[in-house]
Amino acid sequence: MTSTADRTVDRPLDRPLDDLDRWADITPVRRGPRARLSAAIAERIFRRVTDRLGLVVSTDPGSGADLVLHRPEEFFARLGSDGLIGFGESYLTGAWDADDLGATLTVLCEQITDLVPPWMQRLRAAYVARPPRDERNTEHNTRRNIARHYDLSNDLFAAFLDPTLSYSSAMFRTDSITAQEGGVPVTRLDRPVFGGDLAEAQARKIDAILDAAGVKAGSRVLEIGTGWGELAVRAARRGATIRSVTLSSEQQALARQRVAEAARFEGWSEDRVRIDLLDYRAVEGSYDAVVSVEMIEAVGYEYLPSYFETIDRVLAPGGRVAIQAITMSHERMLATRRTWTWIHKYIFPGGFLPSVEAIEDVTRSHTRLRLVGRTAFGSHYAETLRQWDETFVAARERVLALGFDETFLRMWHFYLEYSRAGFASHYLDVQQLTFTRGIR
Incomplete structure (x- = not known):
């Protein structure tokens, strides 16, 4: 959904430089008009899904929420640009956390076939990543x-x-x-x-x-x-x-x-x-x-x-x-x-x-x-x-x-x-x- 021209490296400030430098495969956070649109769509879908599933989402680490978004902008940018790969990568970079990660992921996985709207599922072939030939x-x-x-x-x-x-x-x-x-x-x-x-x-x-x-x-x-x-x-x-x-x-x-x-x-x-x-x-x-x-x-x-x-x-x-x-x-x-x-x-x-x-x-x-x-x-x-x-x-x-x-x-x-x-x-x-x- 985003062109390579939209990409810029955005290293989270609270992650050690020498740590993330070892992880060059983590996709840089994308910027640009298309990336912002993708992030907005991802946030709208994410909010609807978590509300429907009864998952509490917060930016307050002490709230006891199911998902705590430490850096919401990065989280939605990765989710919008790279889907479930971005969801996992944003956990790697510390953009979000969950006190009971397994329980939260299980709730999401139980509804995995319905997480995205039907119109997006029909377009799946156009936006999901394909395996590298090597x-x-x-x-x-x-x-x-x-x-x-x-x-x-x-x-x-x-x-x-x-x-x-x-x-x-x-x-x-x-x-x-x-x-x-x-x-x-x-x-x-x-x-x-x-x-x-x-x-x-x-x-x-x-x-x-x-x-x-x-x-x-x-x-x-x-x-x-x-x-x-x-x-x-x-x-x-x-x-x-x-x-x-x-x-x-x-x-x-x-x-x-x-x-x-x-x-x-x-x-x-x-x-x-x-x-x-x-x-x-x-x-x-x-x-x-x-x-x-x-x-x-x-x-x-x-x-x-x-x-x-x-x-x-x-x-x-x-x-x-x-x-x-x-x-x-x-x-x-x-x-x-x-x-x-x-x-x-x-x-x-x-x-x-x-x-x-x-x-x-x-x-x-x-x-x-x-x-x-x-x-x-x-x-x-x-x-x-x-x-x-x-x-x-x-x-x-x-x-x-x-x-x-x-x-x-x-x-x-x-x-x-x-x-x-x-x-x-x-x-x-x-x-x-x-x-x-x-x-x-």
């Missing part, structure tokens, strides 16, 4: 995309994850209901108890996906996306042999160390686990089970066929596949799949969240894999993220000591709470999907 998940680009997040620092992730170093949704102990949906049994887990044991819930999640894939003594297992090695260790304890592939050199190094330590301590051969720095598309061999936990989100919409074709190609006769995936509704996936968001810009370049329908369409059209069961537990991700964020905020000094700055602290806090809001509002879900090979 963030497409080609074999050339994917390593860099992964490194920008997972190679930040193993110590950073250790500062807020539980001792298993599992960076995906936990599965807490709850009741469940199973019903047939589209001829496939679907189990939905109830909301977890607040404050449940996270490490225990992560172990339960890993065991559930290994069970779904039929991993047992003697199984040959391929893991796509290593994490920091916990799944590989737990599969090895079952007597399986595992090949795990990752594109994060930081994860590979620590995962290998953790595997070696577990093998020595527990008395099994570390030869059971092989961890390679390798793109999933380059995997060869034959495997009785293929498992992948929240790696599909890094594949990209146009590469879903390649991902599932690779799995189909390496799966041995009679083998099983179990994938844990963050999903969204098919309608929202279609509406947003070519949108570049704050999460893409700052957290997961090249990321894409599929729908179950898209996954089924791709597997039926391109592979012999057939969905035979799924377990949905989105509310468990909301609790997982809440605990991660609580631990991260408490680890502030530890994170600063690693060389990260105040803006990074705000960015990561916003990321964790923004994500939690997606699951708490049911805009997002997380599911374990099980496949066997059928007849194409």
